[in-house]
Amino acid sequence: MTKIELTVNSAKHTREVEDRTLLVDLLRDHLGLTGTHIGCDTSQCGCCTVHVNGRAIKSCTMLAVQARGAQIVTIEGMAKDGRLHPVQQAFTDCHGLQCGFCTPGMIMAVAALLNDNPHPSDAEIYHGLEGNLCRCTGYINIIKAVKQSAGVLRNG
Amino acid sequence: MFEISYLKAKSLSDAAALIGAHPEAKLLAGGMTLIPTLKQRLARPSHLVDIGGLPELSGIELKAGRLAIGAAAKHYEVAASAVVKKAIPALAYLASRIGDPQVRNRGTLGGSVANNDPAADYPSAVLALNATIVTTKREIAAEDFLQGMFATALEEGEIIVRVLFNVPKRAAYEKFPHPASGYAMAGVFVAETAAGVRVAVTGAAPGVFRWNDAETVLTKNMKPAALDGLAVDPNDMNEDIHATRAYRANLVKVMAKRAVQKLLATK
Numbered sequence: 001m002t003k004i005e006l007t008v009n010s011a012k013h014t015r016e017v018e019d020r021t022l023l024v025d026l027l028r029d030h031l032g033l034t035g036t037h038i039g040c041d042t043s044q045c046g047c048c049t050v051h052v053n054g055r056a057i058k059s060c061t062m063l064a065v066q067a068r069g070a071q072i073v074t075i076e077g078m079a080k081d082g083r084l085h086p087v088q089q090a091f092t093d094c095h096g097l098q099c100g101f102c103t104p105g106m107i108m109a110v111a112a113l114l115n116d117n118p119h120p121s122d123a124e125i126y127h128g129l130e131g132n133l134c135r136c137t138g139y140i141n142i143i144k145a146v147k148q149s150a151g152v153l154r155n156g
Numbered sequence: 157m158f159e160i161s162y163l164k165a166k167s168l169s170d171a172a173a174l175i176g177a178h179p180e181a182k183l184l185a186g187g188m189t190l191i192p193t194l195k196q197r198l199a200r201p202s203h204l205v206d207i208g209g210l211p212e213l214s215g216i217e218l219k220a221g222r223l224a225i226g227a228a229a230k231h232y233e234v235a236a237s238a239v240v241k242k243a244i245p246a247l248a249y250l251a252s253r254i255g256d257p258q259v260r261n262r263g264t265l266g267g268s269v270a271n272n273d274p275a276a277d278y279p280s281a282v283l284a285l286n287a288t289i290v291t292t293k294r295e296i297a298a299e300d301f302l303q304g305m306f307a308t309a310l311e312e313g314e315i316i317v318r319v320l321f322n323v324p325k326r327a328a329y330e331k332f333p334h335p336a337s338g339y340a341m342a343g344v345f346v347a348e349t350a351a352g353v354r355v356a357v358t359g360a361a362p363g364v365f366r367w368n369d370a371e372t373v374l375t376k377n378m379k380p381a382a383l384d385g386l387a388v389d390p391n392d393m394n395e396d397i398h399a400t401r402a403y404r405a406n407l408v409k410v411m412a413k414r415a416v417q418k419l420l421a422t423k
């Protein structure tokens with residue numbers, strides 16, 4: 001067991017965890033943040049994507065102890081003052097989801113992509129979302145949502 | 157995952173001491189190979205010695221015609237580095253095509269090279285650019301280091317510190333990625349160097365290899381058509397549910413031609 005301190009969605013937490021605890025299990029089981037999903041056990045689906053120190057990562061493929069001292073943002077930290085984050089709003093407006101299982105990870109991946117590249121081309125959007133699988137939408141409306149939110153974010 | 161004890165190394169010497177003190181321990185870098193392996197219970201180390209982000213393993217710099225990249229350099233750092241893009245743009249491109257953004261944000265050069273997955277991208281650049289692997293114990297030439305499927309010259313407790321890549325005149329990398337994982341079904345790195353052309357192939361066979369016939373013809377005539385009469389032996393290729401031997405052998409040629417085409421388009 002190791003005691004770790006980390007910041008999740010601007011709140012500081014201290015927890016005792018087994019060393020083998022995955023970050024996603026810390027978020028879901030210890031902190032009750034079940035918006036971060038687990039969709040596979042091969043590190044391929046991206047449902048578990050969160051931001052660690054500003055970069056998108058797969059929280060099923062990182063130990064909680066590796067996140068000691070880190071700043072973490074999960075899907076629960078995206079809306080501000082009762083208003084959806086522009087990426088969340090765009091997924092709603094563009095019908096960028098059906099069952100919604102992949103959506104939290106998609107949104108975290110898209111937010112990170114637009115942070116690195118505010119004006120992505122179609123090819124850059126496909127490349128930037130290679131770590132996220134959606135079994136419902138066929139991606140077309142997800143791409144639309146990326147473009148809409150890119151425009152909103154660029155115009156501040 | 158089995159129970160495990162996590163140890164965060166404070167320095168490179170601390171890491172070497174920890175790995176030396178625990179014979180069943182494993183080094184943990186980005187965890188993009190090791191953690192999935194642990195989750196599947198395919199390995200049972202007693203301890204993980206975390207070397208991620210150690211300052212001694214960081215840094216990217218150009219020195220005396222060689223590009224030195226720290227073992228802890230993440231794939232996204234190599235892909236985005238202005239130094240790499242200027243010195244060996246093909247290497248920055250290769251890093252930008254590994255896996256996906258989340259994998260590139262954690263996975264490291266050292267972890268990839270130490271693992272020597274037969275379908276990984278970096279080993280092709282290590283071999284084609286005749287790189288030197290600098291460890292805590294010695295310097296190892298690419299050809300001695302890479303020993304086939306998941307095998308390297310690394311000894312127990314030996315840690316990769318950095319990789320020194322020779323800067324070529326021109327180079328290019330092309331891969332046919334596996335559609336789900338991004339790993340290479342066939343990846344070809346072509347480098348034009350002062351000592352001739354070197355062609356390294358990953359993904360297609362049980363380990364990364366040099367395609368000597370292609371090197372000979374391309375040294376005389378750097379054109380995609382120069383490869384027309386050549387073929388790798390399908391019997392040396394892998395066969396699995398994704399592709400037959402013959403298909404992989406053909407992919408090698410197609411990727412090699414594309415890499416040559418791309419190399420010719422670079423300055």
Ligand SMILES: Cc1cc2nc3c(=O)[nH]c(=O)nc-3n(C[C@H](O)[C@H](O)[C@H](O)COP(=O)(O)OP(=O)(O)OC[C@H]3O[C@@H](n4cnc5c(N)ncnc54)[C@H](O)[C@@H]3O)c2cc1C
Nearest residue numbers: 185186187188189190255263264266267276277316338339
């Ligand atoms: C979904 C997915 C897709 C991927 N796609 C690709 C792809 O397209 N192409 C590709 O090349 N790779 C791919 N990878 C693998 C990825 O590149 C890994 O980052 C890399 O193979 C291992 O690096 P790591 O830093 O994560 O190492 P770890 O997983 O931490 O370690 C891997 C091994 O190397 C050892 N090790 C680590 N660092 C050192 C060191 N400095 N010295 C000695 N030993 C060390 C560890 O003990 C361990 O045995 C993919 C991975 C995933 C999960």
Ligand code: FES
Nearest residue numbers: 039045046048060
């Ligand atoms: S749960 Fe599928 S990548 Fe993490």
Ligand code: FES
Nearest residue numbers: 098100134135136
């Ligand atoms: S909306 Fe169902 S998996 Fe994407």
